[in-house]
Amino acid sequence: MKRFIGFVKKEFYHIFRDRRSLFILFGMPIAQILLFGFAITNEINNVDIAILDHSKDATTKEIINKISASKYFSIKQMVERESDIASVFQKGHVKAVLNFEKDFSKNLIKDHKATIQIITDATDPNTANTISNFVNAILQQYQKQLNKDITIVYQIVPETRMVYNPELKSVYMFVPGVMTIILMLVSAMMTSISITREKELGTMEILLVSPLKPFQVIIGKVFPYIFLSIINAVVIVVLSIFIFKMPVQGSLFLLALESILFIISALALGILISTISATQQTAMMISLMGLMLPVILLSGFIFPISSMPIPLQVISNIIPAKWFIIIIKGIMLKGVGIQFIWKETLILLGMTIFFIGLSVKKYKIRLE
Amino acid sequence: MSNNNVIQVDGLTKMFGDFTAVNAITFNVEKGEIFGFLGANGAGKTTAMKMLIGISKPTSGSATVAGFDVFTHAEDIKKNIGYMSQKFALYDDLTVKENITFFGGIYGLSRARIKEKSKALIEELGLESVANNLVGSLPLGWKQKISFSVALLHDPKIVFLDEPTGGVDPITRRQFWEMIYKAADQGTTIFVTTHYMDEAEYCDRVSIMVNGKIEALDTPKKLKEQFKAANMNDVFLKLARG
Numbered sequence: 001m002k003r004f005i006g007f008v009k010k011e012f013y014h015i016f017r018d019r020r021s022l023f024i025l026f027g028m029p030i031a032q033i034l035l036f037g038f039a040i041t042n043e044i045n046n047v048d049i050a051i052l053d054h055s056k057d058a059t060t061k062e063i064i065n066k067i068s069a070s071k072y073f074s075i076k077q078m079v080e081r082e083s084d085i086a087s088v089f090q091k092g093h094v095k096a097v098l099n100f101e102k103d104f105s106k107n108l109i110k111d112h113k114a115t116i117q118i119i120t121d122a123t124d125p126n127t128a129n130t131i132s133n134f135v136n137a138i139l140q141q142y143q144k145q146l147n148k149d150i151t152i153v154y155q156i157v158p159e160t161r162m163v164y165n166p167e168l169k170s171v172y173m174f175v176p177g178v179m180t181i182i183l184m185l186v187s188a189m190m191t192s193i194s195i196t197r198e199k200e201l202g203t204m205e206i207l208l209v210s211p212l213k214p215f216q217v218i219i220g221k222v223f224p225y226i227f228l229s230i231i232n233a234v235v236i237v238v239l240s241i242f243i244f245k246m247p248v249q250g251s252l253f254l255l256a257l258e259s260i261l262f263i264i265s266a267l268a269l270g271i272l273i274s275t276i277s278a279t280q281q282t283a284m285m286i287s288l289m290g291l292m293l294p295v296i297l298l299s300g301f302i303f304p305i306s307s308m309p310i311p312l313q314v315i316s317n318i319i320p321a322k323w324f325i326i327i328i329k330g331i332m333l334k335g336v337g338i339q340f341i342w343k344e345t346l347i348l349l350g351m352t353i354f355f356i357g358l359s360v361k362k363y364k365i366r367l368e
Numbered sequence: 369m370s371n372n373n374v375i376q377v378d379g380l381t382k383m384f385g386d387f388t389a390v391n392a393i394t395f396n397v398e399k400g401e402i403f404g405f406l407g408a409n410g411a412g413k414t415t416a417m418k419m420l421i422g423i424s425k426p427t428s429g430s431a432t433v434a435g436f437d438v439f440t441h442a443e444d445i446k447k448n449i450g451y452m453s454q455k456f457a458l459y460d461d462l463t464v465k466e467n468i469t470f471f472g473g474i475y476g477l478s479r480a481r482i483k484e485k486s487k488a489l490i491e492e493l494g495l496e497s498v499a500n501n502l503v504g505s506l507p508l509g510w511k512q513k514i515s516f517s518v519a520l521l522h523d524p525k526i527v528f529l530d531e532p533t534g535g536v537d538p539i540t541r542r543q544f545w546e547m548i549y550k551a552a553d554q555g556t557t558i559f560v561t562t563h564y565m566d567e568a569e570y571c572d573r574v575s576i577m578v579n580g581k582i583e584a585l586d587t588p589k590k591l592k593e594q595f596k597a598a599n600m601n602d603v604f605l606k607l608a609r610g
Contacts, residue, residue: 007470
């Protein structure tokens with residue numbers, strides 16, 4: 001035990017004396033969570049649009065007022081001619097142009113039908129889609145207002161309710177993802193780098209010649225990172241509760257246990273990486289390419305797994321992060337207990353045991 | 369079998385697939401002896417040494433180190449030997465004192481013993497002024513001396529030195545050999561690999577490995593007579609060229 005404490009103490013010296021690892025450990029999580037929370041967002045807010053109003057009558061004015069009154073749009077400029085639309089888009093100032101036809105009001109009264117064209121800049125398809133939906137919604141509302149005195153005989157009224165994230169805040173989606181990335185990064189990359197560093201410096205050899213058993217060396221090396229990863233997880237959860245007002249609906253205790261399980265699986269991956277790489281650079285590259293990319297692309301963090309091609313959906317199953325994201329989304333957003341996520345937990349546990357077994361075996365082979 | 373032998377090796381062999389890295393080597397090392405283990409790069413001396421210090425399992429043959437069998441009691445061997453690698457592996461981001469404390473700790477020395485040892489060591493090497501400096505800031509020669517002292521920290525019966533003088537200037541090398549003599553005088557057995565042939569002259573006995581086999585083993589003086597050579601360098605060249 002005394003040997004173990006001495007070992008862990010030494011490991012903390014390494015971490016706290018290296019500015020780079022300190023930054024990765026504590027700067028990155030905070031920077032990432034703030035970045036994802038504030039800057040990178042799917043919501044639209046105050047999108048600049050332009051208006052081309054051919055009729056300039058009471059109705060179009062009313063519609064324009066409604067649009068500019070919503071928090072989603074701000075009217076950046078008025079366009080006078082059809083031919084100017086292209087140049088407005090090319091300048092990139094606006095994301096959409098609303099084109100009211102000539103005699104809008106007159107047509108509406110006479111023919112009961114008037115046309116408005118919504119032209120969106122689809123270089124960013126998601127935003128374009130959202131803008132068009134939002135404009136449509138505003139128009140429909142206005143239409144309802146016009147028709148309020150008339151009874152329509154057959155009417156289907158869709159009533160949409162968004163559960164678990166009623167305000168559709170994208171930070172709710174990012175927090176579990178960022179937490180997964182950070183824990184993966186800290187646990188797997190940092191441990192694999194710190195173990196390969198000992199190999200590179202030749203100190204690993206000295207440790208192996210010492211009476212310390214190989215598993216003691218490994219546990220001594222990963223223990224500080226378990227500790228630091230848990231701190232990171234706590235920081236992320238606290239930040240998301242207090243800055244982004246993201247509620248944690250489920251049990252914090254369960255969240256902690258599941259996080260520790262995921263941390264251990266990531267650590268085992270880190271050890272595995274360290275057994276196959278001879279230098280710190282290799283370890284870093286393998287961690288980044290082999291772990292980070294799949295976590296970002298295939299875990300369902302950003303891109304929904306159900307809309308991936310079948311082969312990728314199959315591959316996504318072997319990524320521990322996918323299961324962890326399902327688990328923590330369940331706990332944080334839906335407030336579910338273990339009875340709803342035991343299957344995912346079991347899969348994650350199985351993977352963890354497999355990774356530990358494999359890295360122990362690999363580690364032994366290397367010693368021969 | 370003399371009780372004075374702290375290392376006994378008989379027909380020790382290591383194969384990697386079809387390749388025989390160490391081919392049935394046999395030798396003994398006596399207590400307090402400075403035993404030079406020579407050979408060109410790739411002759412198998414590092415592999416042989418790794419088997420003796422318990423981090424590589426031999427394919428066949430037998431060997432005991434400090435009275436323990438390398439096949440069955442590698443863990444006991446580890447407690448009784450010291451090891452210094454050619455990289456003088458200390459932690460650059462730890463201070464001299466922290467390094468001593470750490471390595472003392474992993475060999476299970478008590479806190480009081482570490483304190484006492486580390487004070488003695490720092491005084492002996494004249495490191496008082498840099499004891500709290502990071503090891504990374506010290507010159508190579510100092511690292512080498514600290515590394516050697518750290519290998520002796522737990523009073524091992526045998527200390528294994530793997531090319532301990534690589535990259536160090538001749539004066540520092542000379543001083544380093546004085547440290548080796550001192551340790552040997554106090555009864556520590558020294559097992560040293562080197563490719564500096566002048567250093568071979570400082571050893572009590574040397575063995576020369578060529579292609580996995582020990583081709584010569586005797587005192588430097590007798591080897592020079594046997595091969596009719598003026599110095600160890602010539603002995604080595606004659607052997608290595610077949």
